[in-house]
Amino acid sequence: MTQPLQQFYIPEDQSVYLLSHHDARKLREWVALCQAQLEQLGYREIELIGKGAYGFVFAGLTAGGEQYVFKFTRVNLPQSLQDRLEEEAFMLEQVAHPRVPRLIVFQRVRHQSILVMQRAPGENLEEVSLREGRLSPRRVVHIAAQLADILRALRRESGPSGRPIVHGDIKPSNLVFDERDESVALIDWGSSVFAQLDAELQFVSANVMELMSDNLQQTNARLGDVYFIGDDQLNGALSSPRFDEQGAAGTLYALASAQSCRFGHRAIPATSLGLPMEFARMLDGMLDPDPRTRMKAGDHFLREMPRLSRLVMLDLPSPPEAPLVPVWARAADREIDTVVYSSRKAFLREEDGRETLSDVNDVQLDRYYRNFMQGMGETEKAFLAAVSRLGKYPVVGGLAVRWEADGVYIDSSLNLHDPELKPAFIAAVNNMVSLARGIHRRGIFKSCLFNARDTLHLDREGPDRPFVMPPDLRLAYEVSAVPELEDRSRLHSYFEDGPDPEEFLVLPEAIIASLEALNEIHHTGMIIFEALPEHLKIHSHYRLLDPSREAEFRRRLDDILAAVGRIEGLGVSGFMKMPYKDTRVFAHVARQPERFYPRDPRAALAAMRELADTEGRP
Structure with a gap:
């Protein structure tokens, strides 16, 4: 029986603006140290291009002008995790393909491991997707053909x-896309292993002793991003090319x-x-819950993509x-570093869903622990x-x-601070609505989107000590340029849905009283207290919608x-108030x-052109 992989995959670290002053300083010092080490090795124009729980990734130029990528592990990781960088270098060395940037060298400098490899030109496809929204069908098929060639x-x-x-x-952020020729390169081999099974799920090794060893009775697979890997890999099956x-x-x-995951294919099929x-039916087949259907569709993908890539396809215009x-x-007028805090989501889990992180209460749990969704439907x-x-x-x-029972009711206040991203953002919002319509449950879900740069930080010596508020700290807010009409029947309240059963921090009465007073002033906003030891x-x-009451x-x-000094206990407590009720109602689909x-x-x-000409005539 296979054993599920238990270690958490942490693909992205929390915003630096959510770190304590001490941790933020350590992070800056560590980045500066890595850059200094690379400069001492003769590289120039060094820049930080990525970071995660396991380390940092820098880019730079050699003396000859070649572009390299440098991967560092965090020195405070256990040695077993630091050794994985050397294992990644070994696996990358086994791959020779024009769409895989090659290994340059693996080296240690003062006990610091550094993996050096070629830098693929372009930007990763997650960034392209966030900027452009849905990629055109022609471009998706072109990328698919290259992926099939790599596999x-x-x-x-x-x-x-x-x-x-x-x-x-394999995921969008591990595929670098070169806009010039629309080529892709597969990067980040930190989860790569030699396959234990072949594509037909037969043991790769023919050696009887090796077949009987523990090495082929337990998976050697590593956990990739659970937003994209399949159930076999997630549940600890023996590794195979099917992953x-x-x-x-x-x-x-x-x-x-x-989207930023694979799970939406039931409500929004390919x-x-x-x-x-x-191509669409093949893609749905590859995402099907039935293993035989997946294998059949996967075989079709590898066999037929060369033919499908030769289809005549144009980028057809589509209305906004x-x-x-x-x-x-x-x-x-300033940079936005958005963080999402969601609450009241426990009802989305299946009744028999396994709680893997029930004792973790952190604002950014959703962002950097991907296992929290276990027990939920797709x-x-x-x-x-x-x-x-x-x-x-930036929202x-x-x-x-x-x-x-009769539909889905959505109240929202979404303020995007980069108009150029609006088409892609609308696609993301509409996906969220379509997915909500595909959920048949009874319950309430709430989410706040805030700028981490406005987060206030207070330190104390221990959980039994009070927090001390420095006199210069204040809560930031904006003021509407003109008074907005107030219809009290349409106003939201901080308290309209009652206490959140998933939040365990009990705020002092003085803070609740102030929130009740704020409730009577026309504004929109949210406040979240996150108390750690x-x-x-x-x-x-906060955005004040009645300038005449700014002083109050x-x-x-x-x-x-x-x-704040009266706060006792640990945990999270949040309150949100939207500007006015403009509920949109959607039928279940x-x-x-x-x-x-x-x-x-x-x-x-x-x-299309003929229709446009016809509509344009007087």
Whole structure:
């Protein structure tokens, strides 16, 4: 019986603005140290291009002008995790493919491991997806053909090792896209292993003693990003090339649908995304819960992509997508570092769902622990991932979703601070709505999106000591330029849904009284208290909608901070108030309707132009 992988995969670290002053300083010092080490080795124009729980990634130039990538491990990790960087270098050395940046060298400098490799030109496909929204069907098929070519090469029993290789973590952010020729390169081999089983799920080794050893009775697979890997890899099956088919399918689906995960395929199937019919049905097959269907579709993918890549495809014009809930866009006068805090999500879990992180209570749990969604259905996972995707844009506001028997009720206040990203953001918002419509439960979900740069930090010596508020700290807020009409029947309240059963921090009465007073002033905003043993974070976003009451509003915010010293206990407590009730109601829709790419794109384009000309005539 296979054993599930228990270690958590942590693909992204929390915002530096949510770190304590001490931790933020250590992070800056560590980054500076890495850069200094690279400069001493003769590299120049060094920049930090990524970081995660396991380490940092820098880019720089050699003396000859070649672009390299440098991967460092965090020195405070256990030695077993630090050794994984050397293992990654070894696995990368086994791969020889034009779409895989090659290993340059692995070295240790003063007990610090550094992996040096070629830098692929372009940007990763997650960044492209966030900027552009849904990728065109033509581009998705072109990327799919290149992915299939890589997977065919990895499963061949050739090369230095003579064994199939599993990458183990195929996802948009691990594919670098070069806009010039639309080529992709597969990076980050930290989860790669030699396959234990071949594509037919037979043992790769023919040695009887090796077949009987523990090495082939327990998986050697490593846990990739659970938003994209398949169930076999997640549940600890023996490693096989089929793992990467699942990663590729999840990646292509996410790029075609403007999502950041594979889970939405039941509510928003690939057959609803305007892809070529054969390709869409193949993609749905690769994501199917039935293993035999997945294998059959995976075989079709590798065998037929060379033919499908030769289909005549054009980038057909499409009308701008209208938002299903209001989206406001205005340029920001400062940088926004958005963080999403979601609450009241326990009801989304299945009744027999296993609680893996029930004792963790952290604002950014959703962002850097991906196992928290275990026990949920596929569409529920996709919905939470869609909400998290909103936080990858410079946006502040709030969201409240209520599921009833007769439909889905959504209140929202979404303020995007980069108008150029509005089309892609609307696609993300509409996905969230479509996924909510595919969930058939009764319950309330709430989410706050705030700017981490406004978070206030307080330190103390221990959990039995009070927090001391420095006199210069104040809660930031904006003021509406003109008074907004106030219809009291449409006003929201901080307390309209009662206490949140998932929040365990009990705030002092003085803070609750100030919130009750604020409730009577027309404004929108949220405040979240996150109490840790030696640290308090106060996340907030406020916009006053009645300028005539600014003095009172400011005083109430100051009263909240004045009572912070009375906070006892640990945990999170948050309150949100949206500007006014503008509830949008949607019927339940379990599955979006089919929509395919036209068989004759040239004829379709001509028809579109003719229609446009007809509509333009007087």
